[in-house]
Amino acid sequence: MALLEVKNVTKQFGGLTALNDVSFSVEKGEIRGLIGPNGAGKSTMFKNIAGFYTPTKGEVIYDGQNIAGAHPCKVSGMGLVRTFQETTLFDEMSVFENALVGCHMTARSNLFSAIFGSDRQRQKIAAEKTMDVLEFMGLADRKDQLASELPLGSQRALAMAISLNADPKVLLMDEPFAGMNPEETNHMMDLTRKLQDKGITIVLVEHDMKAVMGLCGYLTVLCFGSLLAEGTPEEIRNNEKVIQAYLGGGS
Amino acid sequence: MSIKNLIICIVILAGLVALPHFLAYNFQDLLIFLAVNVLVVVSYRLVTLTGEWSLIHVVMMGVGAYASAMLSKMAGFPFWISMPIAGLTAATIAALLCFPLFRMTQFYFLIGSFAAGEAIRLVWIYFIDPFGGSSGINNLPPPELGDIDFYEPIPYFYMTLIIVTISLFILYRIEKSRVGLTLNAVHWKAPLAESVGVDTWKYRSLALIVGSFFVGIAGALKVHYLGVVTPHQFGIGVMVFVLIWVIVGGYASFVGPIIGVVVLTVFDQGLRASGIVDPAVQPAVYGAVLIASILFMPEGLEGIGKRFFSKSSGENA
Numbered sequence A: 001m002a003l004l005e006v007k008n009v010t011k012q013f014g015g016l017t018a019l020n021d022v023s024f025s026v027e028k029g030e031i032r033g034l035i036g037p038n039g040a041g042k043s044t045m046f047k048n049i050a051g052f053y054t055p056t057k058g059e060v061i062y063d064g065q066n067i068a069g070a071h072p073c074k075v076s077g078m079g080l081v082r083t084f085q086e087t088t089l090f091d092e093m094s095v096f097e098n099a100l101v102g103c104h105m106t107a108r109s110n111l112f113s114a115i116f117g118s119d120r121q122r123q124k125i126a127a128e129k130t131m132d133v134l135e136f137m138g139l140a141d142r143k144d145q146l147a148s149e150l151p152l153g154s155q156r157a158l159a160m161a162i163s164l165n166a167d168p169k170v171l172l173m174d175e176p177f178a179g180m181n182p183e184e185t186n187h188m189m190d191l192t193r194k195l196q197d198k199g200i201t202i203v204l205v206e207h208d209m210k211a212v213m214g215l216c217g218y219l220t221v222l223c224f225g226s227l228l229a230e231g232t233p234e235e236i237r238n239n240e241k242v243i244q245a246y247l248g249g250g251s
Numbered sequence B: 001m002s003i004k005n006l007i008i009c010i011v012i013l014a015g016l017v018a019l020p021h022f023l024a025y026n027f028q029d030l031l032i033f034l035a036v037n038v039l040v041v042v043s044y045r046l047v048t049l050t051g052e053w054s055l056i057h058v059v060m061m062g063v064g065a066y067a068s069a070m071l072s073k074m075a076g077f078p079f080w081i082s083m084p085i086a087g088l089t090a091a092t093i094a095a096l097l098c099f100p101l102f103r104m105t106q107f108y109f110l111i112g113s114f115a116a117g118e119a120i121r122l123v124w125i126y127f128i129d130p131f132g133g134s135s136g137i138n139n140l141p142p143p144e145l146g147d148i149d150f151y152e153p154i155p156y157f158y159m160t161l162i163i164v165t166i167s168l169f170i171l172y173r174i175e176k177s178r179v180g181l182t183l184n185a186v187h188w189k190a191p192l193a194e195s196v197g198v199d200t201w202k203y204r205s206l207a208l209i210v211g212s213f214f215v216g217i218a219g220a221l222k223v224h225y226l227g228v229v230t231p232h233q234f235g236i237g238v239m240v241f242v243l244i245w246v247i248v249g250g251y252a253s254f255v256g257p258i259i260g261v262v263v264l265t266v267f268d269q270g271l272r273a274s275g276i277v278d279p280a281v282q283p284a285v286y287g288a289v290l291i292a293s294i295l296f297m298p299e300g301l302e303g304i305g306k307r308f309f310s311k312s313s314g315e316n317a
């Protein structure tokens, strides 16, 4: 059974139909590409899956449960974590603190332990785990800098670090390579493969076709809110409808 | 807390223990209110940590004050029991208010909290039984402990100092803990916090409830010294003073609001004693101070201090 199954999801904003009866499913362990021209509804799809929007119609089945309309914090607590298309960080907090917030589910404390410091051990483990993640993302030596002072490429990496620290089972990555130079992109692609090796299922929204084709085993294409095509990178590259959509829609 | 900060705290506390003996009687009174106001601004800061500025804080102080006043006057509870219940009552009312209030954010939250506060004040004014209407409840008994005379300002100040110090310590611990980190996260980017499992609604509520608990205690401390509680002690005018103290002091750090309330109180008294300005125009002076501080020191007095001494005691959260 698929780990994540989107079933007939429709999302309307007033009169605008941003998603129209879209269905697809993602198997455990894969890197799935979700592509389409600007405004196709990719980010809207992520928000519907992660609980930030409630689908007008349809279901989102994750791990056998319908999570459509569940609160974002519930969804992420179940291991389904999204990243943001726009660089989204806790600007006035340090790199370390940013990443530290990520492990909320395993390290959160209550008032009692906050006041009496009774969960010091757990906080120590959380800090170590956070350092490991920063190390993995190549941010360890910048840990005391303010997030807002980082160069854009590092900010994108930090956003990833926050999500990774939440121990995702499924990671919805919304244009993670936007704003990165080719070198950073290559590095991030390696990291993404390593995440797959760790057993994290990834859904990737990305306009950088080289990265998408290089990483994803299977692609789902959206256009004007509807499912246009599905297939391997090879099939999609030669799909008449997809070529048409990209040429027509521009991107 | 670093060793350096610990030493600073001990020195300040020792100074505060000695201070009232060098002051005239009416300034000893003032010291008590100052200590109470310190608790008011620091508990308010906890509420603002999530980024929501409420206008109900002073009314919550009143909720605590009324609870303690009624329990001690009508049910004969000793202060030592009515005071913690004052905190719990304010916390409970705050918890109930979370449902309507946190459906709103920012400007709407500000107005909503103001409206809720005014509604509570109307209840006190309108229901003469049991709240005493406009004139409130008077002849409140002072605390009793052995043969200490709590009608005298110095013993009352020492008691207030102990309770406020413990409260500040707890609030400090909360802010520097993971709970404080999460409150800050909710402030800076609520959606990002939610994306890693933070229940932002719960944390906003927590800040309001805990802040209200401590300001409820502050309310009890204030009215049992005055011996009277009235609705006018907790009006929006007082709330404006709290905002000015917090903003002028600098709300970005733990010590900022404390500096604000202390400096402005001393400034206020100096102004009064100097007789330069008519007491009637004092609010205008305060307004000018607020405008000037927003224009010229956006980080507040604390920010200026930090620029002079490379690193201040209030590490920025």
Ligand SMILES: Nc1ncnc2c1ncn2[C@@H]1O[C@H](COP(=O)(O)OP(=O)(O)OP(=O)(O)O)[C@@H](O)[C@H]1O
Binding pocket: A013, A016, A018, A036, A037, A038, A039, A040, A041, A042, A043, A044, A045, A085
């Ligand atoms: N909150 C909203 N209210 C109204 N319309 C919206 C909202 N969010 C998205 N839309 C609309 O839905 C459509 C899909 O937007 P979406 O952001 O999902 O596109 P996208 O595929 O992520 O595009 P891009 O590649 O540019 O990021 C767009 O026409 C957009 O204007």
Ligand SMILES: [Mg+2]
Binding pocket: A042, A043, A044, A085
């Ligand atoms: Mg998008």
